[in-house]
Amino acid sequence: LEVSSFSLAVAHLNHLARGEDSNRDEDFVSNLCQKLGLKIFIDRIDVAKISLNRVASFQETARNIRHAFLNRILSEWRGDLVSLGHNADDQVESFLINILRGSGLLGLTRTPSKKGRYIRPLYGCFRSEIEDYIGLNGLKHCSDVTNLKTHYLRNKIRLGLIPFLKSFNPKIKSSLIETSGLLTDDEDYLQKEVDKIFSKVAINDQESNFPSLRVDLIIKQHPAIQKRLLRQAILQAKGDLRSISSRHIFDVLRLIKHSVSASEIHLPDGLTVFYNDGKLSFRKTNL
Template sequence: MNDPSTFERFVLENCQRDNLFPKDSKVLLALSGGPDSTALVHVLSGLSAKLNISLGVAHLNHQMRGEESNKDAEFVQILADEFHLPCHVKAMDVKDWAEREGYSFQEGARKCRQQFFSEIAREHHYTLIALGHHQDDQAETVIMNILRGSGLQGLGGILGKSGLFVRPLLNCSRQEILDYLGARKATFREDSSNLDTSYLRNKVRLELIPHIKSDFAPRFKEQLGKMAQLLQWDESFLSEEAQKFFQGLSSRKGSILTLPAGKLKSVHPAILNRVLRFAIQEIKGDLRSVEFDHVQQVCQLLSDNSVGACVLPGDTRISLDKGDLVFSKLNRNAPDFQDENLYSSVLLQIPGETWFEPGKVTFRAKIQSQKIEFNRVKPNQAFLDLDSIGNKIEMRCYLPGDKFWPLGAGGRKKLKEWFIDRKIPKEARPQIPVLTDGSGNIIWVYGHQISETVKIQPETKRVLCLEGFE
């Protein structure tokens, strides 16, 4: 697409096909100054009459690159003046905000930008916010989500339209955008941090994708884009069906939401997982830090083997009560508050991964028969004789009166005394995960010691390999 008009016509066709801009839309362009958003300004300024839209631009100065960041802001103002567009610029210490709110810089920067653009849109009555994401961004996002073990929603990548946000260049490649800017002799800014491979996205873009394209699939990015579109359609359908199911079954009274456990047990996992996420989101307010393992903990409560309640990130409590699955928010400021999560147990998935909220640990369990090199065992690992344990293992925290037979000891002793002998601080003990067998016997004090009763013997046939990730 070396002819600028060809590129613009392609973007116009995409916008019209996907109905990105209803007639008389007032569109705020998110402008960083880089090639993608700069191209967006050039393209939509040229198409504004045909699309019957009006435009403005907004820029958030992250204050991360000193004078380079200030130069970006100056460029944005000059470009806006060139096209006679209203310009909204704000400077913000994004790194400081991200650290205070508990986000990584990349995640925090994205949150700050979205909040800023949404505020400008609300104050100045913009009806849509246009972003410069393109086909290469889509491929990078899908790969990153694959690496993170995402579900269907993550594998679908970036949506062309999501709420106020639209992405007119999503079907254009980065090279096509650069060719367009070159043909128009348009200048743009380069962000030096885009070359820093300590960021996963940059590493995927600069190292992984070129390797896949050269050695496996030359049209890899285009193929990922098509796959993402197919998966978006599938996810949309499943989510709509799950939402209907959720609306038909859920009951909300104040801060408590209930779902009938009996009806949930027969639901297909694809629908059940989405229904549970809807319920968690309604009580928690969002799904931040809620992962696959957390949803599986809730699924355990629906099984006959579940014990007690569970508490997910954001103090979202889920329990079984009189045939209902009850979702509520813990009130840690209540005078009689007790962290019941410390006194409840969670069934360990064997094999699989299980999240344990009190200790903030994910336990991975697998079974093998190979010989174990015990000289390489780390504190977060345990290798146990599975046949001496049985197939049911539960996780909980230390309780008063617990007894334990430490590896190599002559017999059982109170866990409290063992903690004292090991000089483990009193305040640290309640959060230490303890794993027990089906009879309640302690088999591993996580991070410290396994039980003599479950050690590997010469006749051991099945080895249970456990590892915790904090």
């Protein structure tokens, strides 16, 4: 038997998105921590207001703000790890969201239960198992009312699609988690291959921070690798892959395969891809 000894603190970000309910949740967490003698960090940020001035969705803005908040608390409190509440149902829902949106292999993989300083200790437990534990031990809990609304895509999937899929396969949730696990291994292998090949295909240019690739070497690769090399270059040039669909990757492939002379194409967020003299270059203009 091993007993771990660690210090726990709680961080709660009030998104101010659900009026009185948001404040009630904050009070609940605050009271619970006081009772348990846990240190608590609370902040209030009007996510909707910030979201209005951004291109990203409310959900995406909320996630970015939340991560910034958690990182700030982590260094303030001098903690080692941030423990997140994601469970196995969240994995299933994300998998289905990505299937519905249309996604390549990467979108169908699992977020690891440990990624940097973030851990997800409940990732292997279904929501029902957690609720059973709460019920059996007579613990107090608090639900976000938006979880019951079918307003957001994730809730529509939870309350509509998953029950429907269960009529085809009662064990659909475990089944999708297993599929996702297999695909995660495959994606990991492919990414490692791409990392190796990218360093050979990339042209070292001391003057520029933007990547350039040798087209003759891209052409020699397998289609699965070609597409990933281009994605990797876009990621380097743009900092993220937001708004980049496989359609854009195919456009760049067409450019290098069918273009006879120098040409360029424009991708989202001010990204331009130039093809000239056997070299494919990526540049980003600040918008």
